[in-house]
Amino acid sequence: MIRSRDQLGFSIRALLRQRFRTLMQLIAMSIGVLAVVLLTGLGEGARQYVLGEFSVLGKDILIMLPGRKETSGGMPPMTGEGTRDITLQDAQSLLRLPEVERIAPLVVGNAEISRGARSRETLVLGTNSTFFDIRHIQLARGQILPELPLDQPSPVCVIGTTLKQELFAAEPALGQWVGIDTYRCRVIGILADTGTGLGMNMSEALIMPVASSMQLFNTEGVFRVMIDVRSAMGMGVLSRQIEDIMRERHDGQLDVTLITPDSLLKAFDSILSVLTFAIAGIGAISLFVAGVLIMNMTLITVSQRTAEIGLLKALGASSREVRQLFVTEAVMLSLFGALLGTLLAEILLWLVRIRYPEIPFAAPLWATVAATAIAVGCGFLFSWIPASRAAHMAPVTALQHQNGK
Amino acid sequence: MSQAKSAAAANTALIRVQGVNKTFLLGDEPVHALNNIGLSIQAGEYLSVMGPSGSGKSTLLNMLGLLDVPDNGQYWLNGADTVPMSEEQRAVYRRSHIGFVFQSYHLIPRLSASENIELPLILAGIAPAERKRRLAPVIERLGLGSRAGHLPNQLSGGQRQRVAIGRAIIMKPRLLLADEPTGNLDSQSGAEVVQLLEELNADGITLVVVTHDADLGRRASRRIRMVDGVIVSDDCTPSSGTQSRTDQSDAP
Ligand SMILES: Nc1ncnc2c1ncn2[C@@H]1O[C@H](COP(=O)(O)OP(=O)(O)O)[C@@H](O)[C@H]1O
Ligand SMILES: [Mg+2]
Numbered sequence: 001m002i003r004s005r006d007q008l009g010f011s012i013r014a015l016l017r018q019r020f021r022t023l024m025q026l027i028a029m030s031i032g033v034l035a036v037v038l039l040t041g042l043g044e045g046a047r048q049y050v051l052g053e054f055s056v057l058g059k060d061i062l063i064m065l066p067g068r069k070e071t072s073g074g075m076p077p078m079t080g081e082g083t084r085d086i087t088l089q090d091a092q093s094l095l096r097l098p099e100v101e102r103i104a105p106l107v108v109g110n111a112e113i114s115r116g117a118r119s120r121e122t123l124v125l126g127t128n129s130t131f132f133d134i135r136h137i138q139l140a141r142g143q144i145l146p147e148l149p150l151d152q153p154s155p156v157c158v159i160g161t162t163l164k165q166e167l168f169a170a171e172p173a174l175g176q177w178v179g180i181d182t183y184r185c186r187v188i189g190i191l192a193d194t195g196t197g198l199g200m201n202m203s204e205a206l207i208m209p210v211a212s213s214m215q216l217f218n219t220e221g222v223f224r225v226m227i228d229v230r231s232a233m234g235m236g237v238l239s240r241q242i243e244d245i246m247r248e249r250h251d252g253q254l255d256v257t258l259i260t261p262d263s264l265l266k267a268f269d270s271i272l273s274v275l276t277f278a279i280a281g282i283g284a285i286s287l288f289v290a291g292v293l294i295m296n297m298t299l300i301t302v303s304q305r306t307a308e309i310g311l312l313k314a315l316g317a318s319s320r321e322v323r324q325l326f327v328t329e330a331v332m333l334s335l336f337g338a339l340l341g342t343l344l345a346e347i348l349l350w351l352v353r354i355r356y357p358e359i360p361f362a363a364p365l366w367a368t369v370a371a372t373a374i375a376v377g378c379g380f381l382f383s384w385i386p387a388s389r390a391a392h393m394a395p396v397t398a399l400q401h402q403n404g405k
Numbered sequence: 406m407s408q409a410k411s412a413a414a415a416n417t418a419l420i421r422v423q424g425v426n427k428t429f430l431l432g433d434e435p436v437h438a439l440n441n442i443g444l445s446i447q448a449g450e451y452l453s454v455m456g457p458s459g460s461g462k463s464t465l466l467n468m469l470g471l472l473d474v475p476d477n478g479q480y481w482l483n484g485a486d487t488v489p490m491s492e493e494q495r496a497v498y499r500r501s502h503i504g505f506v507f508q509s510y511h512l513i514p515r516l517s518a519s520e521n522i523e524l525p526l527i528l529a530g531i532a533p534a535e536r537k538r539r540l541a542p543v544i545e546r547l548g549l550g551s552r553a554g555h556l557p558n559q560l561s562g563g564q565r566q567r568v569a570i571g572r573a574i575i576m577k578p579r580l581l582l583a584d585e586p587t588g589n590l591d592s593q594s595g596a597e598v599v600q601l602l603e604e605l606n607a608d609g610i611t612l613v614v615v616t617h618d619a620d621l622g623r624r625a626s627r628r629i630r631m632v633d634g635v636i637v638s639d640d641c642t643p644s645s646g647t648q649s650r651t652d653q654s655d656a657p
Contacts, residue, residue: 001530010527017515311511314472315525315572316500318493392492395472399511 002321011329022333025297029337029375030344032290036283036371037345037363042352043279045361050268052360061134062227062239063259064094064246083255085221088150088210090249097245099230099238104131105150106224107213113206114179115167122163123205124180126213126222134226137202142174142189145209153212158189160203180206183216235260283367287374295382302326302386309390310398319391326387327380334379338372418481419579419611420446420469425478427464427634438464439475440634446613448579451606453625454615461634462615463584469613470503470582471495483579500529504573504610506583506602510565512557512572518564519544519553522571529576539575547571547601563594570601574610581605583614587621599624 002010015022067083091105107126112119131137132144140161148154157178164173164187173187191202210222229238239258247254302309305326312322345363352361390398427439438461446452454462467473468480471487480487483502487495512521519540526536544553547567557565566586573581583602587595599621606612616622630638 002528003530003532006527006530013515013520307511308513311513312524312528313496314470314499314505314511315528316496316498316576317528318496320493321528394474396467399472399507 002317002324007321007325007328010325011332014325014329015333021301025333026337026340028293028297029290029334029379030341032286032293033338033341033371033375034345034348035286035290037342037368038348039279039282039286040367041345041349041361041363043275044364044367045349045352045359047275049359050271060229060231060235061260062229062235062242064225064227064242065223065257065259066221066255068255068257084250084253085219086225086246086256087220088214088222090246091222091225092150093245093249094225094227094242097238097241099234099241100227101230102130102134102228104128104134104226104228105210105222106131106226107210107217107219108223109213109217111181111206111216112179113163113167115176118167119179120163120166123201124213124216125205125207126210126216127207128210130228131207131226134228138192140190140192142187144189145207146188148209148211151211152209153215154209155183155185155212156188157185157206157208158191159187159207160191160201160205161193162201162203163206164190178206180208180216183212185212283371287371287378290375291378291382295378295386297330299386301329302383302390306390306393306398307400309393310395310400313391313395314399319388322391323384323387326390327383330379330383330387331376334375335372338375341375342368342372418445419448419450419483420444421479421481422469423479425468425475425480427461427468427473427475437634439468442478442634442636444629444636444639446611448611449606449609450611450627451603451625452613452627452629453622454613454629454631455617455619455622456631456637458617460631462631464634465631466582466584466613466615469580470505471499472505500525501576502578502580504570504576504578504581506566506569506573506581506586508585508588510557510562510569510589512565512568514557517554517556518549518560518568518571521557521568522575524572525576543571543575561594562590563597566590566594566598567601570598570605574605578610580611581613583612585615585617587616587618595621 064086066086086105088105091103094100094103104127109124109126110121111124112121113124114120125131127145128150129145129147132139137144139158142158144158145156146154157180159167159173159178167173167178168176173190176187177184178187185208191205191207193203208216214220214222227242229235239260242258243254243256246256250256309322309326312325313319317325349361349363353359422442422444425439425442426437429436429438440461442465454465456462464473468475469482471482471490474488478488482498485498487498490498513524516524522543523536523540526539531539544550547570549564549567549571552560552564557568560568566589570586581602586598586602590598595618602612602614603624612625614621614625622628626642628638628640629636
């Protein structure tokens with residue numbers, strides 16, 4: 001019986017002294033594993049990102065927007081038929097409900113921000129101090145918007161880091177005045193660099209009191225009202241109460257839509273599961289391709305080395321030992337290939353993370369483990385079959401293969 | 406089973422073959438590669454097998470070396486009836502009793518000369534220290550000392566064949582089978598290889614050489630000639646001292 005250490009040595013030598021073949025097989029193997037780990041890493045990152053975006057809202061937030069969007073998928077009503085603005089008074093009136101703790105109205109627009117010679121067209125958010133709390137917005141320095149009655153304007157603003165950089169470069173910005181189209185306001189706070197949220201890049205945004213922004217954009221209606229609810233319980237009942245108030249205020253017509261994070265998540269759930277299936281599918285395809293590659297490689301290896309198999313048998317190796325030698329070799333190759341592929345995938349994911357730091361691209365452990373296991377399994381299975389066939393060949397037949405080469 | 410008979414045969418003969426046939430299909434044509442072969446070989450004999458190409462010499466040697474099984478007939482090696490053996494049992498027998506030398510060397514290209522010679526010891530599961538101990542005198546004897554670490558493609562044909570012979574004798578087999586061992590060599594290195602084989606025979610190993618070369622064939626103390634799968638002549642030089650005869654029965 002051949003010793004297992006000698007068997008390992010034989011296989012390692014076979015791999016090391018045929019570098020080109022080994023390299024090709026390693027590449028084939030690692031590409032398969034690379035594809036799986038990389039794809040799941042990217043997919044999982046995207047999934048986490050989307051989930052994270054919603055978790056910013058928190059469980060007990062309701063969002064009210066103008067217009068009626070039927071969840072059953074019908075057409076939105078004609079806007080001419082009297083979709084009315086949601087006014088600040090409408091928003092204020094919701095605080096009557098005991099279950100509503102706080103509200104944050106939101107007005108969104110673009111404006112030209114200028115300071116001295118520099119200017120920049122950017123996103124302007126009109127809101128109140130509650131918004132900072134609900135969205136967990138951190139400040140790098142200064143303070144958030146003052147607590148004012150909703151309808152009272154004030155010439156102050158909070159700016160994102162990118163915007164600060166563009167307008168002030170290294171100079172201190174706090175207390176300085178900036179122009180917003182024809183208005184002027186004083187910078188009282190600078191946002192911490194926490195990236196995006198719900199599709200808005202906060203680092204380029206300017207945040208000002210909602211009343212000021214409505215003057216600026218000359219509008220009576222708000223874009224959204226975020227409603228912070230005391231408890232997530234009875235969200236459905238509360239929605240109906242809010243709808244009642246709004247119907248009453250809008251002459252008996254219900255022309256607002258309420259969205260709960262739950263319903264949002266449900267809407268995105270189908271997208272997420274399609275994404276997951278797509279990733280699983282692509283991963284399966286690339287593993288299958290890798291498996292076929294291993295099988296071909298092993299077939300080539302075995303047929304190239306049939307004479308060697310015949311020789312080993314002539315020297316007294318049993319069929320089992322011959323098969324073991326080839327299977328060991330293939331399994332070691334797959335294992336090294338899987339490690340190489342995982343390493344490459346991790347490096348690529350790391351590079352992508354550097355490029356897009358806000359998205360948590362990382363392969364889940366299960367993907368790496370599964371890809372490695374499947375790679376080794378493929379190496380085992382697909383080498384076992386041709387190696388057994390060759391090992392059971394009569395020694396003479398195998399030896400005579402030499403003539404072909 | 407004629408237990409007594411086979412035991413008696415083992416007392417005198419290392420190899421005893423009786424009524425062996427082997428037929429191959431070449432396309433639809435059956436080729437009678439071995440036709441009712443009978444042969445017994447004493448331990449320590451030096452045999453040459455000659456005959457035209459396709460006469461069944463290699464087939465006979467492969468059968469003697471347990472690389473191939475006869476379609477029917479009997480073959481006792483060292484007292485053991487080999488035909489009913491399983492392939493795994495034959496493998497064990499090949500490892501410990503039989504050494505092969507092939508015309509095309511059959512060295513493993515990625516292993517060095519000494520690693521090629523060591524291979525049968527590795528396959529037999531012998532410990533590294535013991536392997537080293539057994540390897541040294543063989544490499545010395547083959548005159549490969551300085552070339553032991555070279556790969557086969559860095560060696561001349563004669564050196565490669567000496568490596569192959571080293572590999573064939575490292576397990577100290579009783580039987581050494583050589584199929585045209587000088588077929589790929591120039592006359593100088595061919596002569597060296599023949600000398601090495603004959604020295605090994607002088608030390609007691611039973612040697613069977615298949616050859617095309619009449620001069621080489623004449624050197625053997627017993628000369629077998631095959632035509633179309635049949636042994637047509639079997640000459641012993643009286644001085645060789647072996648008394649064995651073929652058991653050729655009813656040759657057509
Ligand atoms: N594996 C095989 N398949 C088919 N025919 C074979 C095979 N091996 C040998 N033969 C045939 O058997 C005959 C004897 O072959 P062989 O023993 O190799 O002859 P020799 O070695 O004397 O030249 C030849 O006709 C050859 O074609
Ligand atoms: Mg031949």
